[in-house]
Amino acid sequence: MKTLHTDVAVIGTGTAGMNAYRAAKAQGKRAIVIESGQYGTTCARVGCMPSKLLIAAAEASHAVDEAPRFGVHVEGDKRIDGREVMQRVRSERDRFVGFILDAVGSYPEADKLQGYATFKSDTVLLVDEHTEVHAKAVVIATGSTPAVPGMFKAAGDRLIVNDDVFEWADLPARVAVFGPGVIGLELGQALHRLGVHVRIFGLGGLLGGLNDPAVKANAQQVFQNELYLDTDADVKHIEQVGDEVEIRYVNLDGQETVERFDYLLAATGRRPNVAGLKLENTSLELDDKGVPVFDRYTMQAGKAPIFIAGDVNNTVPLLHEASDEGRIAGQNAANFPNVQPGKRRAPIAVVFCDPQILAVGKPFKELPDGFVTGEVNFDDQGRSRVMLKNRGLLHVYADPRTGEFLGAEMVGPTAEHMAHLLAWSVQQRLTVAQMLDMPFYHPVVEEGLRTALRDAQARLDELQARQHKAVA
Ligand SMILES: Cc1cc2nc3c(=O)[nH]c(=O)nc-3n(C[C@H](O)[C@H](O)[C@H](O)COP(=O)(O)OP(=O)(O)OC[C@H]3O[C@@H](n4cnc5c(N)ncnc54)[C@H](O)[C@@H]3O)c2cc1C
Ligand SMILES: NC(=O)c1ccc[n+]([C@@H]2O[C@H](COP(=O)([O-])OP(=O)(O)OC[C@H]3O[C@@H](n4cnc5c(N)ncnc54)[C@H](O)[C@@H]3O)[C@@H](O)[C@H]2O)c1
Numbered sequence: 001m002k003t004l005h006t007d008v009a010v011i012g013t014g015t016a017g018m019n020a021y022r023a024a025k026a027q028g029k030r031a032i033v034i035e036s037g038q039y040g041t042t043c044a045r046v047g048c049m050p051s052k053l054l055i056a057a058a059e060a061s062h063a064v065d066e067a068p069r070f071g072v073h074v075e076g077d078k079r080i081d082g083r084e085v086m087q088r089v090r091s092e093r094d095r096f097v098g099f100i101l102d103a104v105g106s107y108p109e110a111d112k113l114q115g116y117a118t119f120k121s122d123t124v125l126l127v128d129e130h131t132e133v134h135a136k137a138v139v140i141a142t143g144s145t146p147a148v149p150g151m152f153k154a155a156g157d158r159l160i161v162n163d164d165v166f167e168w169a170d171l172p173a174r175v176a177v178f179g180p181g182v183i184g185l186e187l188g189q190a191l192h193r194l195g196v197h198v199r200i201f202g203l204g205g206l207l208g209g210l211n212d213p214a215v216k217a218n219a220q221q222v223f224q225n226e227l228y229l230d231t232d233a234d235v236k237h238i239e240q241v242g243d244e245v246e247i248r249y250v251n252l253d254g255q256e257t258v259e260r261f262d263y264l265l266a267a268t269g270r271r272p273n274v275a276g277l278k279l280e281n282t283s284l285e286l287d288d289k290g291v292p293v294f295d296r297y298t299m300q301a302g303k304a305p306i307f308i309a310g311d312v313n314n315t316v317p318l319l320h321e322a323s324d325e326g327r328i329a330g331q332n333a334a335n336f337p338n339v340q341p342g343k344r345r346a347p348i349a350v351v352f353c354d355p356q357i358l359a360v361g362k363p364f365k366e367l368p369d370g371f372v373t374g375e376v377n378f379d380d381q382g383r384s385r386v387m388l389k390n391r392g393l394l395h396v397y398a399d400p401r402t403g404e405f406l407g408a409e410m411v412g413p414t415a416e417h418m419a420h421l422l423a424w425s426v427q428q429r430l431t432v433a434q435m436l437d438m439p440f441y442h443p444v445v446e447e448g449l450r451t452a453l454r455d456a457q458a459r460l461d462e463l464q465a466r467q468h469k470a471v472a
Contacts, residue, residue, distance in 0.1 A: 002131040004113070006030045008333045009125055009135035011117040011277070013104060014041045015319055016310025017141035019326030020333065021107070024139075027334035032135075034127055036116035039104045040097040042143055042311075043319050050093040050166040051186055055352050057085045058193035062354070065193075069388055080195045082171030093166060118278040122304045137305040137333035140292070141326060142273035144311035148266045152178065155264040156240035162187065162267065171196055172262035176247055180207050180231055184267030185223070185353045192227045199259065201233035201249065203268075208357045209349060211364035212409040214375075218393040219411035222355060228252070238264065272314040282306065289314055297341035299329040305336045318349065346427035347407070348419050355392045356415035361407020361426040362397070371406065372398040372463065374432070374456025378412045381448040389413035389445075396422075396432070396452045403431040403460050408452075414445045421446065432456045 007029035010020045017033055018041070024031035043049060064078050104112070115128035125133040146161040153159065162183055173196065177188035180202040192198040207223075210216040223229050234250040244260040251257045274290045284292040284301050291314045292301035299307045307329035310322035328342030351357035355378075374396045384390040392412025398405055408422050425435055432453050440450045 001129070003134065004032070004131055005134045006032050007136045008032075008139060008330065009034060009117075009133050009137075010139040010141055010330070010333075011125070012141035012143055012273075012310070012312070013039055013112075014141060014143045014310060014322065015043055016143070016312075016322040016326035016329070017139065018100075018103065019323050020139040020141055020307070020309055020330030021111070023327045023330030024334040027331060029334040031330070031334070032111045032113055032133070033104075033107065034113045034115065034117045034125070034133070036114075040100050043322075044093070044096040044100050046163040046166055048319055049096045050089055051162070051183070051190075052352060053089040053092050054085075054165070054190045054194075055186060057088065058190035059354070061195070062193045066388060080171070082194070083169060085194060086168050086170060089166060116276070118276065119281045120278075122282050122284075122306060135305075137307065137336040139299075139326070139329045139333050140274075140277065140301075140306065140308045140312055141310045141322075141329070142277065142312045144270040144272050144314075144317055146266060147269045147271040149178075149268055151238060152264055152266050154238045154240065155245040158240050158243070158245035158261070158263050160263045160265050162265075164263075165265065173197060174259075174261040175199075175263050175265055176201065176245065176259075176261040177265045177267060179203075179267035179269065180223075180229060181267060181269060182209055182351050184265070185351060185357075187265065187267065188229075189223070189227060189353050197261075198227055199247075199261075200227065200229045201235055202229070202231035203233070205231045207231050208351045208353065208411070209359060210357060210409055210411070211359070212395050215393050215395055215409045215411055218377075219357065222391045222411060223353070224252075270311065270317060272312045274312060295341075297328075297344060298332055298339045299325055299342070300332060300339050305333070307333050316347065316349075320345075320348075346423045348423035350416045350419050352416070355389065355412045358408065358410045358415040358419035358422070360419055360423040361405070363407075364397075364409060367397050367406060368399060370400045372400050372456055372459045374398070374452040374454070374459065376448045376452040376455070378445075378448055381413075381445065381451075383443040383445050384413045384448065386443065387413065394418075394448060394452050396449070396456050398432045398456045398460060400460070400463055403433055403457075405430050405432050405435055405453075412445075412448070418446065418449060421449070432460060 008024040008031040010017045010033045013033045013035040021033045117125045177184045177200045180200050185208045188200045237248040239246045245264045248258045294301040294308050309325035309329040311317040332339045349359045376394045378384045378392040394410040396408045
């Protein structure tokens, strides 16, 4: 057994881990990264980037389908070459992974340890059975793994998760997607638009991470107009039959139906990678999911010299959060016990389905009593209609006392851009009135946002008028 001494040991070389390592080194400290799997990060290998590549191909296909509505006709049949689609997805994905491999390749060899890390104590790690690492501080950045309900085991080797999709050499004919959350909606719709026969089965009415009932209902309608989506499916039986999976379910018309698919894609959420870490050997307090209780500003777990960043902390499993958290964790681990709060940004989330979904600011469920909602429906929004993208609904929320803009949920056109405008406004703590003072060009989708803000402002004014009347 080798023994290694360092200032900071980072477990996991994903986005959070790489940022933690860089931040620790920038403090002039010794740091190592420990990786049990492949370098390359979840984002680049099986997450953000390959999913967006598949979606880009789906958008190209969809544009051909939509073209006749503009009077543009393509002679002959549209032909999707699944092999070419997947070839581009994989080769571009490999290019992105290559940049990460180059970055990790630039770390000194002595700073990299290959193997699975477990805790022996707060500051001693065992890596496989070959190395004992003694660190002054540890950063846990082990990411997350698809959470696959036990009932799907009946699909045998027809059961897949997102990772498998990006290894396909060709597009399959039929896929049953379980989980219309972020991953299921993005991948399910993309496959549908690429000519794959897709059924999306959900649970409990959840859809795309939306929480505002009106926005969710609008989104459900919009997506159901395009593809088969049951957000609260009644699935009776799942069974592997030869090279297929047979699913018996009650369809949206209430009929019991049996269908066979090439694959059952489980997109039913992710769980933090904490189970194998032997956290019981540490002094850490764990929550009901086994995740160390930590401070989201310092990333420190309790009072221990242990920091936890990225998907593994099970709070906001998004790429930019993993980067920020890794940086804060690495810096604080290097300077332990001088631990300082790091900068956290306004919440922003985008789902790259079409129409896109956004959620920014305070989560809907945490809005204050009596919050004010402003609304715009995109069905008749000028620019959206010009582009034949006139579907969706935006709700903006404001504080009834101060008029401060608190957040928004939306399904609709160009939500990825709108989300930034809105998240920046949340972070600047702008009021609805201040946002309305800003310029709005014509004709743009943001004019729809102005309509929603005006609606919110009218309600705020009405509230204020009522309060004045009550006082008088
Ligand atoms: C399909 C999909 C699409 C996504 N799309 C987006 C998107 O569009 N935008 C967005 O913001 N986010 C997206 N995400 C989320 C984003 O990818 C993650 O939030 C981010 O990659 C998490 O980074 P991380 O560093 O926490 O984890 P990871 O990158 O997973 O890194 C964790 C590393 O730890 C290693 N490890 C685990 N346990 C141990 C151990 N005991 N010892 C040693 N090493 C260990 C793992 O092998 C892994 O390399 C997507 C995710 C998925 C799955
Ligand atoms: N665009 C992005 O930023 C992006 C894209 C993909 C993933 N991500 C990140 O990855 C995380 C995980 O994504 P996800 O889609 O796996 O999780 P999720 O929590 O968004 O969705 C899981 C869905 O599965 C459903 N579900 C659970 N059990 C089920 C069952 N037995 N049958 C049918 N449906 C079931 C849930 O109701 C929910 O709708 C996201 O929270 C997000 O942070 C982000």
